Amino acid sequence: MKKIITFIALGIMLYACSKVPLTGRARLDAVSDEEIMPLVNEQYAQVLKEEKVVTNTKDGQAVVRVGKRMADAVEKFLIQEGYPEIAESFDWQFNLIESEQVNAWCMPGGKVAFYTGIMPITLDDTGIAVVMGHEVAHAVAAHSRERMSNGLVANFGISILSSAIGQNPSLTQAIFLQSVGIGSELGMLSFSRKHELEADELGLIFMAVAGYDPRQAPVFWERMAAKGGEAPPEFLSTHPGPESRIQKLNQQMPKALEYYEASSK
């Protein structure tokens, strides 16, 4: 009996595993884009309806400007690197939301939100690009689908989204919000160190290919660290410590600088 169960579990794992684009890390990938997009569209629309969206300020325009420039560059980069289907899967939207929270996120499909609370730390377009690159990297690497897969397996024993919604819609929604980095106060799924470092690594390249100086990334994280304990989990508590994050970024800097230099040619 035990053997049979092992076989079944192995079957699910083999069926549900894939590799993260660009980094090649193996992951559990049981929730597809098609499955998660209706939830994304519904939740993004809900956020825009409930929160105050800031469009006509300098900051509101900067978020859209940096977002569009990065989206173009990242799509070109993904096509060039052999991932045209990922480039095509995005239907970008960029919004700045009035909130004291020091936060930003990017849902699957490229639905981005920045909160006004993070803007003083970004300082300028390059600072915005550090955060934008990191958040877009979470989406390109499909971290929220991976978290969703793991969260469903942990709570329902299986990661079929439709049956989870059927069984317990509110728990499924809570897992989803955690997966995309909104419902952090529930503390169920933490953003793993692995995902954060991966988003830093890809984000550094994304800002560079979009023509933003990657050397500003470690400088930004120093400013963020100096901000102290007010930041939400996406940016501090479960993140790698600022020192190890900055050290990793600096290790990856020579490669990022090559992309940055090529972007201006």
Ligand SMILES: [Zn+2]
């Ligand atoms: Zn992150």
